[in-house]
Amino acid sequence: MTELYMLPVFGIVITLAAFIAARALRTKLKFVLFNPVLIAISFIILFLVLFDISFDDYNKGGKYLSFFLGPSIVALGVLFFEKYKLIKHNIYPFLLAVCCGGIISVLSVSLLTIFLNAPDVIIKSIISLSVTTPIAIEITKITQGIPALTAGVVIAVGIFGNAFGPAFLKFSGIKSETAMGTALGTAAHGIGTARALEVGHLSGAYGGLAMCVNGILTTLIAPYVVILIVGSA
Amino acid sequence: MSHRSLKINLKNKNAFKSGLKMLKAFLILFIFLGLGELISSLIKIPLPGNILGMILIFTALKLKLIKLESVKPAADTLLNYLILFFIPFGVGLMSYFDFIKSYWLILLVAAGVSTLITLYVTALIQQKFEKND
Numbered sequence: 001m002t003e004l005y006m007l008p009v010f011g012i013v014i015t016l017a018a019f020i021a022a023r024a025l026r027t028k029l030k031f032v033l034f035n036p037v038l039i040a041i042s043f044i045i046l047f048l049v050l051f052d053i054s055f056d057d058y059n060k061g062g063k064y065l066s067f068f069l070g071p072s073i074v075a076l077g078v079l080f081f082e083k084y085k086l087i088k089h090n091i092y093p094f095l096l097a098v099c100c101g102g103i104i105s106v107l108s109v110s111l112l113t114i115f116l117n118a119p120d121v122i123i124k125s126i127i128s129l130s131v132t133t134p135i136a137i138e139i140t141k142i143t144q145g146i147p148a149l150t151a152g153v154v155i156a157v158g159i160f161g162n163a164f165g166p167a168f169l170k171f172s173g174i175k176s177e178t179a180m181g182t183a184l185g186t187a188a189h190g191i192g193t194a195r196a197l198e199v200g201h202l203s204g205a206y207g208g209l210a211m212c213v214n215g216i217l218t219t220l221i222a223p224y225v226v227i228l229i230v231g232s233a
Numbered sequence: 234m235s236h237r238s239l240k241i242n243l244k245n246k247n248a249f250k251s252g253l254k255m256l257k258a259f260l261i262l263f264i265f266l267g268l269g270e271l272i273s274s275l276i277k278i279p280l281p282g283n284i285l286g287m288i289l290i291f292t293a294l295k296l297k298l299i300k301l302e303s304v305k306p307a308a309d310t311l312l313n314y315l316i317l318f319f320i321p322f323g324v325g326l327m328s329y330f331d332f333i334k335s336y337w338l339i340l341l342v343a344a345g346v347s348t349l350i351t352l353y354v355t356a357l358i359q360q361k362f363e364k365n366d
Contacts, residue, residue: 011321019317037316041323048327055328062321069318070283071259071311074266077287078308081294082301093362101355109347118339129344130351133322134281152329153340155322157348165352174356178363183356187348191323194315204312208287210355215284 005053011061018043035163037191073132073190076208083205094182094206095213101186102214105130106225120230125149127222129157132189135215143226154189161188162195177203185210251306258307261299265290 004010022039048058080087087094106127113123125145128136133154140150165184174180177199184192185207193211197204269286293299326333333340 015317015320019320037319037323040320041326044320044324045327048324055325058324059321062324065318066321067318068311068314069322070286071262071266071307072315072318073283074262074269074286074290075308075311077265077289077291078262078294078301078304079312080287081291082305084291084295090359090363093359093364096362097355097359100358101351104354105347105351108350109343112343112346113339116339116342118336118343122336122339122343126340126343129347132284135284138281148329149332151322152326152333153344155319155326156340157344158319159323160345161348161352168349169352169356172353172356174353174360176356176360176363176365179356179360182359183352186355187351190315191319194319197312197315206359212284212287216280219280 005051006057006060008061008064011058012064013061014044014047014058015040015062015065018047035159037159037194038163041159069190076193076205076212079201080205080209083202086202087205087209090178094209097179097182098186098210098213099217101183101210102130102217103221105187105214106218106222110225110229114229121145122149123229124226126153127226128218129153130187130189131215131218132211135219136189139219139222142223155191158188158191161192165192165195166199178206181206182210186214189215255306255310258304261304262290262307262311265293 018040019036021043022036025039026036044058047053048055109127109129110123113126123145124143125140125147126149127143127145128139128150131139131154133151136150136154137147140147161184165188166180169180169183174183180199181193181196181203184196184203188195189211193204193207196207266283266286268289269284270282272289273280273282273285290299290304294301294304
């Protein structure tokens, strides 16, 4: 007999339940750590660890939900078109901000890992930490790092940006919602963009395009920076 | 009696029509995703198909090859639940517990500091140079 948790329905049910519970909690308690992504993920990991269920068993169902990430990224193109008129007059400041942000991200993470004396494999794996997971994994394949580590760190960065990004930016004196969206999309890819969408649809559009532009930019520069630091890729 | 059933029928018809619209919108989105994947596999550029699909659908809308109304229902639905689709990826973090245990401080400092710097620099430049509406 197949155990119930081995069926795809388990992963789907537990994810939906955790998501709905996390959202309900969010409407009751507006505290930064009650971020729906963070809470839902913590609920699920706790449950899986408590009942000794492997990630692979969970992901039999989970993958049906994460599958929709692909069409959702295409949907961001639609959202961007909708808001393009509003962005158009700011396209040059926007591109300047994303390109500077993307280059700073690659350089700062490289310098920090060198400074912290990290093994080469960490530099190779996390240099693309600010871009969306599928692109980051492609970059890690080029730089010959560990794709699994890339995925882990990229998601962690996304959750970090999603949970603390807006509060940190407000604290640093950023008032513009669109600047917040651009920053979230550049530094924290899709998970950050999800938060930018909560700030506002326009903010989400800036975030979505920032994620796309930074993904392309980082793919172009990261492999060369790794060669510069490690000597070979 | 017959008047009432006609009314219900009309309601069903409208529901059916909007359902069909939604399906068509999803069909178009998936076609663009497929096109992106196809191009990504044909030419060896390290850009995933979904990002290419995003660029393609934007271009198609800009060139008026497709109408905004024909894809908007599906796009809005997906974006409403964007957070949900990320959750399984996040749960995947549990597979890296051992590696994180050995290098957690390096990873935390490098990723945390770099992310904050990137957030701040990007937002600052955009805020400084953007024209306010």
